[in-house]
Each structure stands twice: as C-alpha cells, then as structure tokens.
Amino acid sequence: MNDLEVRELRYFVAVADELNFSRAAERLGMAQPPLSRAIRQLERRLGVQLFERTTHRVTLTAAGLTLLDEARSALDAMSAAGRRTRRAASAAPTLVVTAKPGLAAGLLRRIVDSYTALPGTPQIEIAVSGYRQQADMVRDGRADVALLSSPYDERGLDTEPLITGARVAALPVGHELARRGILH
Numbered sequence: 076m077n078d079l080e081v082r083e084l085r086y087f088v089a090v091a092d093e094l095n096f097s098r099a100a101e102r103l104g105m106a107q108p109p110l111s112r113a114i115r116q117l118e119r120r121l122g123v124q125l126f127e128r129t130t131h132r133v134t135l136t137a138a139g140l141t142l143l144d145e146a147r148s149a150l151d152a153m154s155a156a157g158r159r160t161r162r163a164a165s166a167a168p169t170l171v172v173t174a175k176p177g178l179a180a181g182l183l184r185r186i187v188d189s190y191t192a193l194p195g196t197p198q199i200e201i202a203v204s205g206y207r208q209q210a211d212m213v214r215d216g217r218a219d220v221a222l223l224s225s226p227y228d229e230r231g232l233d234t235e236p237l238i239t240g241a242r243v244a245a246l247p248v249g250h251e252l253a254r255r256g257i258l259h
Contacts, residue, residue, distance in 0.1 A: 081153065155216030158217065170199050171219050186222075
C-alpha cells in the first residue's frame with residue numbers, strides 16, 4: 076500500500092463529517108462523481124470498505140471510524156506544523172493562549188504576569204474561544220496553550236493540572252434541595 080495523501084484524507088473526512096457524498100463534494104468545491112471515485116480508489120488501495128452505502132444512507136464502517144480518528148489527527152498535525160513554523164519564523168514570535176471568556180481570569184493574569192517577567196520570552200496573544208474549540212485550537216496549531224476545564228478531549232494533548240476545585244450547586248435560600256447535605 077502506498078502512503079496516504081493529504082487530499083485523500085481531506086476528501087475522506089468531508090464525506091465522514093457529512094455522511095453524504097453530494098454535501099461533502101459541495102463543501103470541498105468539487106463535483107460529486109470525482110469525489111465518489113476518489114473514495115472508491117482509497118478503499119481499493121487500503122483494501123477495506125470505509126463506508127456502508129445504501130440508496131438513502133451513508134455510514135462509517137469500523138475501519139472508517141478508525142481512519143477518521145487517524146485522519147483528523149494527521150490533518151491537525153499538518154496544519155499545526157505549518158502554522159507553528161510560520162509563527163516561529165516571524166520577527167516577533169508570539170505564544171498564543173486560548174481561554175474561555177471569564178474562565179480563570181485571575182489565574183490567566185497571574186500566568187501571563189509570571190511568564191512575561193522572564194527575560195527573552197515571546198509576546199503573549201490571548202485568543203478567546205468557546206469551550207469546544209480550545210483543544211482543537213491547540214491540536215491544529217491556532218494556539219500553543221489552552222486553559223481548559225474538565226471534561227475535554229485529551230487526544231493529542233499534553234496536560235498539566237493547574238487548579239482543582241469543588242463544584243458547587245447554587246440554590247436560592249430556603250430551596251428544599253438546600254437542606255440536603257449532598258446532592259446526587
């Protein structure tokens with residue numbers, strides 16, 4: 076088997092995301108027949124069926140699910156390599172930190188202050204993003220660091236706990252649940 080090509084992975088991920096060849100082709104800016112041929116060719120080269128196709132439905136096979144996870148990781152890594160290389164070559168390199176609005180604002184300020192006090196450190200850029208985008212931003216190179224709250228998808232990330240804290244339920248005074256010691 077020959078190595079997989081980036082184009083093939085992009086085509087495959089688009090079809091897997093859409094579970095529809097026509098919508099995937101539209102998303103990719105191409106006609107549907109060449110996309111279908113490319114996927115069939117990929118399946119022949121791999122020697123496995125990636126999609127179950129019926130006249131009304133497309134679903135991923137077990138092999139397709141495996142390739143989807145690997146393809147996403149590979150595409151993220153390639154994207155990250157390009158972005159990080161360009162950022163490292165810039166005259167003023169920056170460290171991009173992503174955080175959810177309002178999340179650990181005091182912690183973020185202390186981290187930034189400590190980091191920028193070190194001599195020769197790159198400038199910091201704060202990228203505000205939603206909870207679901209933060210890990211993806213690190214994986215695909217749009218950010219170097221994310222301040223996350225559990226739970227999150229750890230795939231492809233090195234993590235270091237910064238703080239741990241109890242989660243609490245806030246209830247109005249006098250609410251019947253407030254009288255309980257523990258909520259389940």
